[in-house]
Amino acid sequence: MAGDAHKGNPNAELLILEFSDFQCPSCQRHALSTEPVLDDKFVATGQVYWVFENLPLAMHPNAPAAAAAVDCAGGQGRFWEMARLLFSGSATWSEGDPDQAIIALAQDADLSPAHSSPTTSSGSSSRRCRDRPTRRTESPGVDCGQPH
Secondary structure, eight states: OTTSEEEEOTTOSEEEEEEEOTTOHHHHHIIIIIHHHHIIIIITTTSEEEEEEEOOOTTOTTHHHHHHHHHHHHHTTOHHHHHHHHHHTHHHHSSSOOHHHHHHHHHHTTOOHHHHGGGSTTSHHHHHHHHSHHHHHOSTTOOOSSOO
């Protein structure tokens, strides 16, 4: 889990490992409605250690660009803020070429454009995001909508 975004008490008895896709409507509902309640009740009280891993699904062509952007924001210590912006602003970047809309979101949040633009859909963070999910999801019974 090294390199993944995390929050809460690393010594908590419960670990939640969340796999999410920024273009997924169910993931969006969870992130904007359910997760804040869980954060207040369990993460903030130290009962849960929450780890987030990007899992852009093949059916969502712009999800890798969003995953790369949030990874860059994480490098600036602002992963969770950018994640909320991506989920709440998904209508602006989920159609067509997502890069400019995602860069605009990052700039609105005062994130460094130098961290945002080089690692969108063609950069190293996108490759990290694209290549990593399969190592945890290549087990029998796990179907993430990606070709195996």
